[in-house]
Amino acid sequence: MPNRTILCQLALGLGAFALLLPGTTVMGQESSLPPGLEVYMGRRIAQTMHFSGAPWLIRNTREREERCSLMLANLGIKPGMTVCDMGCGNGFHTLKMAKMTGPKGTVMAVDVQPEMLKLLRDRTEKEGLENITPILGSFHNPRLPPNSIDLILLVDVYHEFSHPVTMLKTMRESLRPEGVIVLVEFRTEDPKVPIKPLHKMSKEQILKELPANGFKLVKDYDKLPWQHMMFFGRE
Secondary structure, three states: OOOOEEEEEEEOOOOEEEEEEEOOEOOOOOOOOOOOOOEEOOEEOOOOOOHHHHHHHOOOOHHHHHOHHHHHHOOOOOOOOEEEEEOOOOOOOHHHHHHHHOOOOEEEEEEOOHHHHHHHHHHHHHHOOOOEEEEEOEOOEOOOOOOOEEEEEEEOOHHHOOOHHHHHHHHHHHEEEEEEEEEEEEEOOOOOOOOOHHHOEOHHHHHHHOHHHOEEEEEEEOOOOOEEEEEEEEO
């Protein structure tokens, strides 16, 4: 990872605060945060998972429950790609994606909580990975460079977006022409999935929201035990 120190600003509605976080990038800054939504297209929006819940993201049972390795294997990530782990948390998927893209690739790891990015940096340094770029995003702007990303992965995070329209718009603008975003969300349709309903999404709802924001479904992978996995390209 490049050894650089950048002064980051994160607008959280209560005003911007400065955070000195080595190795963290901010792509642009905003001075204020527009009001978030509580409901979007008939769906109630869940609150963002607090960083205190980070240990749950790396629980020992996660692979057995979600088949994360199967999900990653079906992303189509190749060496040299520029990919993004949106809502990266403490880097459960980020580190694996970094190994898949290889030293000539890049993983942009976006989170709105600096505490999560600190946990990610600690794990990155322990693994000795140098192709991960942490980005401190805001709730309405992931701060990704335009026309530069091959794939954006969102695992159980889209349903928490308080500003889904602006987030989808900026993600769409960050994709290369053949780039895709991949939504992985717990299935509302399956009552056996032991997740609160507010943190699930139905395929019908996803297909209502993404096309309304300039995306088209290009692939649907349905072999994960608990989650939808849907690929969307730019319309």
